[in-house]
Amino acid sequence: MAKRGAAQQLQTEVKTDEELEKFLARPGLLILEVYSEWCGPCLGVLGTLRRIKLEIGGENLHLAICRADTITALKRFYKRSEPTWLFATGGKAVSIFYGSDAPKLVAVIIRELEKTLQNASRPTYQIGDLQPIEAEVLRIKTEAIKKAERIEHEKQEKKRIDYLNRCTDVIMENLPDIGVTVFGPQVSRDMFKKLSEPAEHLKMQCKDRKYLEVFAKDFEIINYSCKNPLSDDVIDQLDGKELLVCFWKIDEASGPITHVLSTYAHELTKERVAPPDDEINVPHPIAPIISPIKVKFEVEIEDGEVWVEEISSEEEARKLAERKAAEKSKSATHLQDESRPKDQEGAEDDDEEEASEEEEAMQAVQPAFPNMALDIDLGLDDNIVSEEEMVEEEEEPPKPLTRIKRVKIPPIWVANNRRTHAALIYVFFRSQTSGFLPPDPPPEPPHVVMAFEAFKRDDVMEVVEASKEDVPQYGFFTNDTPGEAKLITNSIYKYDKLEEPSSSDRIVLKVNKVQSYTMLSLVQFEPTYCSNNVTSGRMDALKFFPEDYKTDEEIPPDAQKKQKKKKKTQDASGVDESPKLSTETAKSIDIAAGDENTEDSPKALEGEAQTPEVQAGETLITESPTVADPSAVPTEGAPAAGDGTDTQEPPKEEINADLIEAPAVDGAAAATPAAPTDPAPME
Known part of the structure; x- marks a missing residue:
């Protein structure tokens, strides 16, 4: 019985921080096998470790299985499906090994045990800190994730550009003589009559006009292929403003659309010359029909930002005049000093010497009793500031530095290429394209990824069958870690035929996060993984279900016969539970x-x-x-x-x-x- 008891103590189970701290206080080399509850420890190498302890290590080698779910210092190993072996001595980690290769693990144990017995110097790390190999793996993983995100972003951007190109091609083909102008916020509704006067001379007809609210996201589509886009500062100032947008039909004889509209914009913004009238007998200039406006606002200065203060011509002239006046006054003062007699200078010097002597006398009188403590009540207790108030005043964050920024908003904007005009029609006048351009496809609803243990597949699939529109894709994977899990099969029927399914297998669902109760119905089966939000859900779904992934929903013939046989048995029994x-x-x-x-x-x-x-x-x-x-x-x-x-x-x-x-x-x-x-x- 004693031998059995000793054999049971070959390995310690650690589940809490206190137990880990107590285990790390042991002498010799400590081997910690880190595992998660859902995966369990690696049992295949357990016999090898016990044999090494009995034959080589003895009391200098201690084994423990540590549960990462409940130990703070081992949280970074949570949800890892790969066996992890952590080596420690003297309360510090010295090495780490991944995998279940028994010969390699034995070689590492022997090497680390020899160093421990010889007290050889080697780098040590805190149990909760990353070792160099972990930091390198994390760096590679982070770079791979960023690369995948960049590739996905480029792919989505290319898809968006291709779609916009197809739409604008159709618009240009069906509306070859149409252009759009966007007026600034300084143009009101009542000004359209004045705006129409130059258009009549250029044979332009306003077929539609809207005074609508414009947002910065609209310009993401408008400017996707524009050669003369509005600046970001101007777009920020126009965000949420109501602007006048006009839909013009232009006579082909007048010339290209972009040229005619540019001429129209020039006619509206140029200074005109009025003929002589009763008040002024000679031709005189008058203001343009519409003019740009200047907006001044404050922006915070970012760290390391270098900028040049923008100064208008008027301000620059005023500062130059002030500078010249200061230089003149300085030169006049210098001339007065040179013209002043030397006797006066000597008298001033004497006065300065006398003043300095008086100050020295006062300083000599003041420290008469340097060691005497004075306790004088002047009735000023009300103005005393407590230490807490002083600390609060000191802890006030400094105000951010700001600078003045000026933006010039043009009164009218005309794109210089036809594709941008088609994009303007696509954004602001979509009703004009209803006859030849189909509506946009509905956007993909936001979704998350949910994973469950594979043995719960029947219960999970029952919910999936009841709401297929909310679960567009599913599959069986080796684990529930995005980016690391490998696909087993894309069909529940194929998974049922597996001879030896693993306990770590997971059924992963892509669930639309819409106003439905599908997610609530699935939560009752205790998912092992769920995306934090729709943003991470989109990235998780791309890792589990690429664009070319298709769920196999075809029912095998044998499964069909089984269902028919079951139905026939029910019919023979005289019990009808199926719908009529x-x-x-x-x-x-x-x-x-x-x-x-x-x-x-x-x-x-x-x-x-x-x-x-x-x-x-x-x-x-x-x-x-x-x-x-x-x-x-x-x-x-x-x-x-x-x-x-x-x-x-x-x-x-x-x-x-x-x-x-x-x-x-x-x-x-x-x-x-x-x-x-x-x-x-x-x-």
Whole structure:
């Protein structure tokens, strides 16, 4: 019994911070196998480690399995599916090993044990700190994630540009003589009459105009291929402002669209010359129809930012005049000093010497009692500031440095290429393209990734089948770590055929995060992983489900037969739990299933009670002898011979509603369903 007890102490289980601290206080080389609850420790190498301890290590080698879920210093190993071995001595980590390669692990143990016994100097690390190999792995992983994000961003941007190019190509083809102008916020609704005067001379017709609110995100589409876009500062000032946008039809004889609109903008912004009038007898200049406006605002100065203060011509002239005036006053003062007599200078020097002597005398009198403590109550306690208030005043963050920035907003903006005009139509006048441009495809809803243990697949798939529109994709993976998990299969039927599924297998779902209860229904199955938000959910979904990924929803033939067999068993038992089907659906099921259901068709038996229950998809047939004599009267409830009525009965709903009672025959009550046709007349 003692030997069994000793064997049980070969390995220690550590689950808390206190237990880890106590284990690290042991002497010798410590080997910590770090695991997570969902994965479990590596049992394959356990026998090898115990053998090394008994044969080589002895009391100088201690083994422990540490649960990363509940130990603070080992949180970085949480959710890792790869076996991790941490080597420590003297309370510090000295090395780390990944994987389950037993020969390599044994070699590392022997090497580290020799260094520990020889007290050889080597770098040590805190248990919670990253070792160089971990830092390198983290760097490689971070770079790979950034590269994947950059590639994905470039791919999405290319897709967006390609789509906009297709849309603008269609617009340019169908609206070859249309252009758009965007006016600044200084142009009001009432000014359109003045704006139309130059347009008439250029044979421009305003087909549509809108005074609408414009946002900075609109210019992300407008400027995607523009050669003369508005600056970012101007766009920031226009964000959320109401602007006048005009939709012009231009005569082809006037020239290219961009040239005509540029001429129109020049006519609106140039200074004009008015003819002589009653007040001024000579031609005189007048202000343009619309003018730019200047906006001045403060912006914070970022760290390391270098800028040149922008100075207008008026301010620069004013500062130059002040500088010249200061130089003149300085030169005049210098001339006065030179013209002053030397006697006065000597007198001033004497006065300065006398003043300095008086200050020295005062300083000599003040420290008369340097060691005497003075306790004088001057009644100034109200103005004393407490230490807490002083600390609060000192802790006030300094105000950020700001600088003045000036932006000049043009009164009108005209793009210099036709594609940008098509983009303006696409953004502001989409109603003009309804006849030839299809609506945009609906954007993909925000989604997250949820992973569950594979043995819960039946319960999870039951929810998935009930709301397929909210779970567009799913698959089985080796674990639930995005970017590291490997695909096992994309079908639940294929996974069911696996001979030895692993306990670490996960079923991963891409769940749309919309206003539905799908996520709430899935949470009850305790997911092992769920994306933090829709942003990380989009990245996780791209790692689990690339663009070319397709979920295999095809049902194998053997699975279909199994389902049919189960349904047939239910029919034979007389219990119908399936939903009622229409006649057409029932016929299609009969055709798909063959003639198997014909044997189960109910028959009217003489002297026995026939149940009125009819299974969906089955045909009710009543046998009646052929009547040779026309005067023969048919049995009540049976169809008349030769009346041309079909023997097929309506679905179950109609049959149950039209059931009638037949007269007793030979003392036995036989209830037969009535035919949908009218009974034959009695003779």
